[in-house]
Amino acid sequence: MKPQAPFSPDWRKTPPKPGTYRSIFKWGRPDGFKHPNARLYHMVKDVFAMTDADFQRPGNTGDTAVSHGLPLRLDPAHAAWLTDRVGEENVSRDDFSRLKYATGKTMEEALRLRLETVGDLPDLVIHPRHKQDVADIVAYCHEHRIPVYVYGGGSSVNFGFSPTRGGVTLVMGTHMNRLLAISEKNQTATVQPGLMGPEYERLLNGAPEHFNARRRYTGGHFPQSFEHSSVGGWIVTLGSGQQSSYYGDMYDIVLSQEYVTPAGTFRTLDYPATATGPKVSDIMKGSEGAYGILVEATVRIFRHMPENRQRFAFVFTNWESAVEAAGEISQGEFGMPSMFRISDAEETDVALKLYGVEGTVIDRFMTLRGYKPGERCLCMGMANGEKGFAKNIKRRVKRICRRAGAMNISGYPVRKWEASRYHDPYLREDLNDFGIMIDTLESSVTWEGLHRLHREVRDFIKSRPKTVCMTHASHFYPQGTNLYFIFIARMEDIDEYRAFQSGIIDRIVAGGGSLSHHHGVGKMIGPWMERHLGKEQMEVLLALKRHFDPHGIMNPGGTMGLD
């Protein structure tokens, strides 16, 4: 008799049918998947006290074709004018498009669409051809008080573009998606906002072929959403890439910007630095569509020198020593690693489990040497830039980690990480299919505030039974870092989820963290903004809102807590 193969859930391996709810909420490429491996499946059952029986049949999978029949509330005269302006072929008003371009990537939206529940929709979806279209549309909508939302890559995790007041949604990626020019002398690229990450990087890497350039370049910006987010989205939400510690956050990378606002269109100056008063470009960075629409940007680019990359990974005995070493690396003045992250004990245990290290000889060896499960912390990183510069960073990092008692585990884990860096979000669909929620929140914090924030947020999350909380620090600065919290629980009820998420955000604020390091604010975190900034600073943002958008038509309905 053959031994029975262990049960493995029938993870969904086929792309959602076009036009379905699932095709909207599914992360990434329709045919992109990352299924839990046997170890993760085992862990999930273990942690959430589930059995194979719970994985016999998926729950709500959203495989129905979208058909909600919700009426257009926009005055037909307005719809006609707008359609006439951009051409019938650049307007979508079908049920599916209205829902697709209304939907981001929050856990809540995924839960809702699995129930085939439709919330706020735009009345018209418009695909502007160029900045003049955007200017005409904004002027018209301003005059007629029609809400305007902007869809970039659609990867928002905070209801960044949810059309809570109806109106029109402008899709920037359909036509306004070109890399317009590269200046090798200034080392800048001028782009349209709807340009998507992979295409942007492909064109920069291939600058000699595509732009007759002397060198190859990189944008240096690689958020986890890289494959499904746009350059414009990165800018207006103040995104950070996984290699931001060296290349900078989008805040640093953007040099000048052109905006269409109800108060007029302008292009900010492209000097590398000036002392000519408050910089309007700064004011627009992170304005999340509430002040105006980004229609063009000039961004800093960097030399593409992948051959110089230096990789390293270490295991620390505990979180405290990993944090200490990370601070020393960030303040050591030898240049910054491009990617760098330290995982707390729970995340490290999960990682070692998933990589198959748990229970092996290596595991016993580590434990014997004092790197014990439940305490040990993984650290990974890489350095970029000129060869000698990158090598010196690796050398210094090694010395600091060694002195902190960490064990060098070679650059191999980094190569594994690189190979799958954009794939983890694909896990969400499989877990969700069987009622397991997975989501993240992140918060910047100073070195002084780090341990308290980590402890308080973790305590709250772990106070819920059978809940995983993995944390890592990523994005390093001499003054602090970002804590990234990943929480996983068996949870399907939207209200329960919202209450839980809200509790975490409360703890982040109370624990001294920022409301966001790189996810942005959107409408989800908007309600916390005044508490976080204080009334006086909130009033500054409101004064700007009144200036740019006196009729309140730009991304209205709670963005950044402005209305």
Added chain:
Amino acid sequence: MKPQAPFSPDWRKTPPKPGTYRSIFKWGRPDGFKHPNARLYHMVKDVFAMTDADFQRPGNTGDTAVSHGLPLRLDPAHAAWLTDRVGEENVSRDDFSRLKYATGKTMEEALRLRLETVGDLPDLVIHPRHKQDVADIVAYCHEHRIPVYVYGGGSSVNFGFSPTRGGVTLVMGTHMNRLLAISEKNQTATVQPGLMGPEYERLLNGAPEHFNARRRYTGGHFPQSFEHSSVGGWIVTLGSGQQSSYYGDMYDIVLSQEYVTPAGTFRTLDYPATATGPKVSDIMKGSEGAYGILVEATVRIFRHMPENRQRFAFVFTNWESAVEAAGEISQGEFGMPSMFRISDAEETDVALKLYGVEGTVIDRFMTLRGYKPGERCLCMGMANGEKGFAKNIKRRVKRICRRAGAMNISGYPVRKWEASRYHDPYLREDLNDFGIMIDTLESSVTWEGLHRLHREVRDFIKSRPKTVCMTHASHFYPQGTNLYFIFIARMEDIDEYRAFQSGIIDRIVAGGGSLSHHHGVGKMIGPWMERHLGKEQMEVLLALKRHFDPHGIMNPGGTMGLD
């Protein structure tokens, strides 16, 4: 018969008497001097077609005691309330104090005070003791429409704090001049705005002695005005130090700020980075007292490691190759030199003359090798940071310069530069005493725009006969640099000077440069702001002005062109 010693002007070697006009306009320490050496004196006579006879007797030296008797226009009831608030000992209303704290370091003010002409004055000079004093004064002045000006170090070169509407001037350096705290974990210092450069640096360098710190630190900010400017002034005018290419501009260095404004008092958040919408801290940076008064700031500090400093200097055959190499250095991704500058041919010739190189064997050797007078360009720099990092920078810079055909002239010129880095402004008084004007304007520019800006501004300055125009690029970024124009001419008439200066600013704007890289805007450059920014962006600054300061009491009278 003994040969007659060559004539040397009787350069002023005694401090101005306290209470005189000269004591106000003289740069720096009363007993600080830098006299033109024989070579400079010779050059000056040569270029301006002057003879020893022109240097027999100085012109207007402003040695009279200040006594203008200009009446106080402030309602006595207001004066009484304000005096009562801070104490009689913290109010000055004598003729001298009113003039001293009204006067910055523009050429125009020096010319005016030499004529003993008194312009705009505050009615009361107040020395606030703490931020509550500032808050009370601003609230009172807001209520009663009394203009408020702020005096930091007094080194403004653009009428930054000129009290053009009377009212009160707050002197921050008298009491609010302390380094409040150092956080070694966050690597930050919290300071009061009136803390002066040398004291700030002394306390940071001596952190183990003064703050029981583990390490020594540096502020990394060394503007030419270092000895006579305040940390608060650096922040609110967006200053840059001579080592900004590594340490960053003040814009980068400041982390969080506390402001008193008519619209309320607030402290911005001190996260190293966030994605929580437009940053109010950014809006306040460079607001030049027009939105509110900086009363406290937390700034990034750096490890003090002078032992790691690496110095280098080169001579290039021409300006084009020096600029090309500077661009390559700035974009090479091996870290930035902290100080770096390239001088154009005219500045190089003057420098070599003053250093006594002209006409020597070295000069002939250089010329023979193709580094010819009128063409060759001097470059100097240094690297800071961790030892291996700094050494790698020097190594890479050397390679780039060698490839560009430059001649290595060792680190010696840098040591000379370091020894006298803050002394050059002292030359002004000697030259002015004999009717020779010397002044500077600076402008940031992209690499693409550099040659055009240099040519057009230079052409204009040189179109005036007998006028020296020396230019260097300093403060480097991957996307561009700063051009610093020094112009010298025999000129005493204020109207002539103003017309000339105005012509240069016109050429800077027309030539594609920014209105300022690090001097700020003040009231001098305010009139150009709208042309430079465009109406739409100017309106953003105006909307903020209306929000923070609806009665227009904060640094009114033309600051940044806001009123």
